[in-house]
Amino acid sequence: xxxxxxxxxxxxxxxxxxxxxxxxxxxxxxxxxxxxAIFVAGVLSSYELHVQENVGKTGLFGELQGQGTDSRQxxxxxxxxxxxxxxxxxxxxxxxxPGVMHACGHDVHTTVGLGTAMVLSHLKEQxxxxxxxxxxxxxxxxxxxxxxxxxxxxxxxxxxLSLHVFPTIPAGSVGIRYGSLTASLDSVEITIIGQAAxxxxxxxxxxxxxxxxxxxxxxxxxxxxxxxPQRPVVLTIGKIRGGYNSNTIADRVKxxxxxxxxxxxxxxxxxxxxxxxxxxxCHAYGAEYELHYHHSMPxxxxxxxxxxxxxxxxxxxxxxxxxxVLPDPSLGSEDFAEYLNYVPGAMFRLGVGYKDxxxxxxHHPKFDVDETSILAGVMTLAxxxxxxxxxxxx
Ligand code: NI
Numbered sequence: 001x002x003x004x005x006x007x008x009x010x011x012x013x014x015x016x017x018x019x020x021x022x023x024x025x026x027x028x029x030x031x032x033x034x035x036x037a038i039f040v041a042g043v044l045s046s047y048e049l050h051v052q053e054n055v056g057k058t059g060l061f062g063e064l065q066g067q068g069t070d071s072r073q074x075x076x077x078x079x080x081x082x083x084x085x086x087x088x089x090x091x092x093x094x095x096x097x098p099g100v101m102h103a104c105g106h107d108v109h110t111t112v113g114l115g116t117a118m119v120l121s122h123l124k125e126q127x128x129x130x131x132x133x134x135x136x137x138x139x140x141x142x143x144x145x146x147x148x149x150x151x152x153x154x155x156x157x158x159x160x161l162s163l164h165v166f167p168t169i170p171a172g173s174v175g176i177r178y179g180s181l182t183a184s185l186d187s188v189e190i191t192i193i194g195q196a197a198x199x200x201x202x203x204x205x206x207x208x209x210x211x212x213x214x215x216x217x218x219x220x221x222x223x224x225x226x227x228x229p230q231r232p233v234v235l236t237i238g239k240i241r242g243g244y245n246s247n248t249i250a251d252r253v254k255x256x257x258x259x260x261x262x263x264x265x266x267x268x269x270x271x272x273x274x275x276x277x278x279x280x281x282c283h284a285y286g287a288e289y290e291l292h293y294h295h296s297m298p299x300x301x302x303x304x305x306x307x308x309x310x311x312x313x314x315x316x317x318x319x320x321x322x323x324x325v326l327p328d329p330s331l332g333s334e335d336f337a338e339y340l341n342y343v344p345g346a347m348f349r350l351g352v353g354y355k356d357x358x359x360x361x362x363h364h365p366k367f368d369v370d371e372t373s374i375l376a377g378v379m380t381l382a383x384x385x386x387x388x389x390x391x392x393x394x
Contacts, residue, residue: 001126001386002317008119009378016115016374019043021093023107027082027100030138033058036080036110040135043114047121049133056147058137064120066389068128072158074388075132075343076381077336078113079106079139088365103367105165105352110135112163112350112377119382128389132157142185142297145338159306159394160345161384162336163377167359169324169351171370174380176311176348177302177326183234183260184267185297185333190215190278192242193288196251205249209242211287212253218281219274226273233270234260234331260331262299271295298337299329305394306346313384314348318376332362344394350377 028036037053037060044051044062053060059080087094087101095101117133134153138144154160169175192212197205216237227233235257242253259274261267271293282289314323326349336347352369353359360366388394 001123002383004123005119005317005379005382005386008122009115009375009382012115012118012378013375016111016378017371019114020107020111020371020374023110024102025093025096027095027097027102027107029084029100030081030141030144031058033080033137037135037137040080040110040114044117044133047118049117049121055151055153056137056144059144059148059153060135061153062117062133064117064124064127064131064133066127066129066131067125070129070389072389073130073132073156074385075134075154075157075160076113076116076385077134077136077160077162077339078109079136079144080110081106081138081140081144083140083363085363085365089368091368101365103364104140104362105367105369106139108165108350108352108369108374108377109163111374112381115374115378116381116385119378120385127386131385139335142333142335145335149338149342154339154342157343159388160339160343161306161310161381162345162347163350163381164334164347165352165362165369165373166349167353167361167367167369169349170353170355171351171373172318172376173322173324173351174314174318174348174376175324175326175351176307176314177329178304178307179301180262180329181300181302181347182329182334182337183262183331184264184299184337186259186267186270187294187296188235188257188259188274189292190255191290192253192255192282193290194249194251197249199247199249202249205251206286208250208253208287211282211285212240212242212255214285215278215281216255218277222277227266231263231266232261232331233266235274260333262329262331264299267299297333297335298341300334300337300347301340302346303340303344306344309387309391310346310348310380310384313387314380317379317383322376348380
């Protein structure tokens with residue numbers, strides 16, 4: 001079966017490159033993936049998949065009906081949205097939409113999802129169960145997965161697999177990670193409330209800008225002294241707003257940021273800990289505060305047996321030298337985590353790096369991929385599907 005997968009995937013590569021370039025030229029922002037969804041639906045229908053559109057707002061899924069008696073259904077999930085970034089790659093198929101770019105490789109994910117569906121549609125007599133290809137919108141704003149789940153995209157799904165491109169792994173290789181792959185993401189909004197006064201007489205007021213700066217410094221220093229360095233916490237204040245003019249003591253400053261962690265128990269205690277630090281600093285300097293802490297996204301924790309499935313399938317499909325077992329998770333986040341609250345699943349990293357060319361990081365205006373990676377993605381996923389139905393446990 002692997003030989004057939006390889007042959008069909010290789011024959012499809014020119015078409016898949018075309019698809020990826022089309023998607024890359026026509027990026028759409030989160031929640032606005034209308035044309036992408038129509039395009040994807042068209043390709044899936046032409047391969048006789050049963051397509052359900054308008055699932056999860058601008059998402060959709062296609063179903064490949066296997067020809068056997070296995071009642072399990074395996075889902076493959078990819079995301080379709082682009083970022084509000086102005087592309088600077090200079091590629092001939094660069095974004096035609098000013099200020100919008102596929103800088104996170106979701107064009108590659110969508111292409112790999114389609115490629116896998118195309119390959120498996122040729123082999124469906126040999127697949128005993130159903131495969132659902134989920135094309136999710138709005139990953140970049142961390143909402144698309146929940147939209148899909150609420151619209152029953154996981155109904156009757158037994159397990160789910162996914163991928164994300166990774167520029168530091170060379171194209172042709174994949175990265176597998178047991179356990180946590182990405183961090184949880186929570187948002188924090190702190191308002192420091194002081195008291196206005198004339199700039200020449202700060203003692204008469206409470207300087208919210210100064211207190212805010214103490215809050216930021218205390219939080220960063222306290223992480224190194226009070227959090228376990230083996231269980232990382234990254235707290236970033238990404239936005240500050242406050243004050244009126246040069247000669248007034250500001251009475252209000254708003255700090256907005258995110259917190260990332262890898263361990264659920266650290267995450268569970270973090271909101272309270274942040275509040276303790278903020279409250280302590282504010283109390284010392286006579287300010288008040290308001291704090292809103294919002295749990296946005298859990299960590300992607302790969303299910304062991306499905307991670308092993310991906311590792312074995314990739315090793316057979318690509319060869320030993322093209323599979324890396326990753327020692328560390330990333331502190332980025334990924335809303336694939338939401339699906340894992342409902343069904344077991346695993347995600348792998350698809351190498352898209354050039355061998356001898358510097359590659360820019362994800363979300364960079366010059367981010368680009370080596371398109372030969374598409375073949376490794378399709379082969380890994382298509383063969384994982386076949387191997388999944390060979391096993392019986394999940
Ligand atoms: Ni992404």
